[in-house]
Amino acid sequence: MAPAPARDVPLIQSLLRRWRREPPTVEEALWQETCRGCPWLAALDSERRQRLRGLAAHFLRDKTITPVGGLQLDAAQRLLLAALCCLPLIEFGREGLLGWSELVVYPDAFRVRRSHVDAAGVLHEWDDTLIGEAWDSGPLLLSWADVQADIADPQAGFCVAVHEMAHKIDILDGAMDGTPPLPRSWQRQWADDFQRCYDAFCEQVDAGHATAIDAYAAEAPEEFFAVATEYHFSAPDLLEREMPDIAAHLKRFYGPSPFAG
Numbered sequence: 001m002a003p004a005p006a007r008d009v010p011l012i013q014s015l016l017r018r019w020r021r022e023p024p025t026v027e028e029a030l031w032q033e034t035c036r037g038c039p040w041l042a043a044l045d046s047e048r049r050q051r052l053r054g055l056a057a058h059f060l061r062d063k064t065i066t067p068v069g070g071l072q073l074d075a076a077q078r079l080l081l082a083a084l085c086c087l088p089l090i091e092f093g094r095e096g097l098l099g100w101s102e103l104v105v106y107p108d109a110f111r112v113r114r115s116h117v118d119a120a121g122v123l124h125e126w127d128d129t130l131i132g133e134a135w136d137s138g139p140l141l142l143s144w145a146d147v148q149a150d151i152a153d154p155q156a157g158f159c160v161a162v163h164e165m166a167h168k169i170d171i172l173d174g175a176m177d178g179t180p181p182l183p184r185s186w187q188r189q190w191a192d193d194f195q196r197c198y199d200a201f202c203e204q205v206d207a208g209h210a211t212a213i214d215a216y217a218a219e220a221p222e223e224f225f226a227v228a229t230e231y232h233f234s235a236p237d238l239l240e241r242e243m244p245d246i247a248a249h250l251k252r253f254y255g256p257s258p259f260a261g
Contacts, residue, residue, distance in 0.1 A: 043258035178221035
């Protein structure tokens with residue numbers, strides 16, 4: 001085959017770039033602005049911050065960010081949301097973004113209509129007021145006001161974006177049960193330790209005892225995992241003190257917390 005004429009080389013190179021789908025990037029000045037305004041990003045070491053930057057770029061390319069209720073988000077705010085959602089993926093990788101395509105952002109807490117048919121066949125309906133939710137194969141929903149509140153007090157034990165992303169990771173193996181995709185040998189130890197700690201925590205909550213960890217973690221095994229994930233990223237010393245076995249698993253899974261002592 002004869003070589004392509006010189007005038008066609010730029011066109012061929014352009015087509016090859018599109019075919020290979022060059023990795024997305026985040027503009028340097030915008031990234032630095034975002035890091036300065038987000039304590040979790042500012043506390044990361046440079047190598048892990050760069051990995052997070054790449055993940056956030058993929059998030060912005062592959063996910064639709066939809067503000068609703070009159071909310072408007074500029075480029076820096078969208079990047080901030082992408083980076084917070086990707087914090088739990090620094091070690092896990094881009095596979096954690098599979099299975100869904102949209103982040104819906106409300107100005108504040110929002111209502112979701114629930115329904116349930118009880119054992120007698122009676123339909124019950126009610127409204128839940130939420131600050132975040134992760135649908136099994138649908139969008140991730142966040143309250144912008146609560147994202148901002150988390151950033152204002154980043155070591156209080158809360159980070160709604162991280163909480164909901166924990167659910168998205170959890171469901172990747174087909175079941176939202178508090179056990180994310182893991183090698184089989186680790187999965188067994190994880191399940192044993194999490195079940196034991198979850199049962200003990202539920203006993204404390206059911207007995208009416210005050211707990212250092214948010215009592216919402218007793219709602220279900222998947223909520224225990226998501227709440228513990230929040231503490232890993234926002235109050236790791238407290239988690240280490242209260243639940244050392246859980247803290248050890250999460251450190252191995254997520255890498256060290258940005259605020260680790």
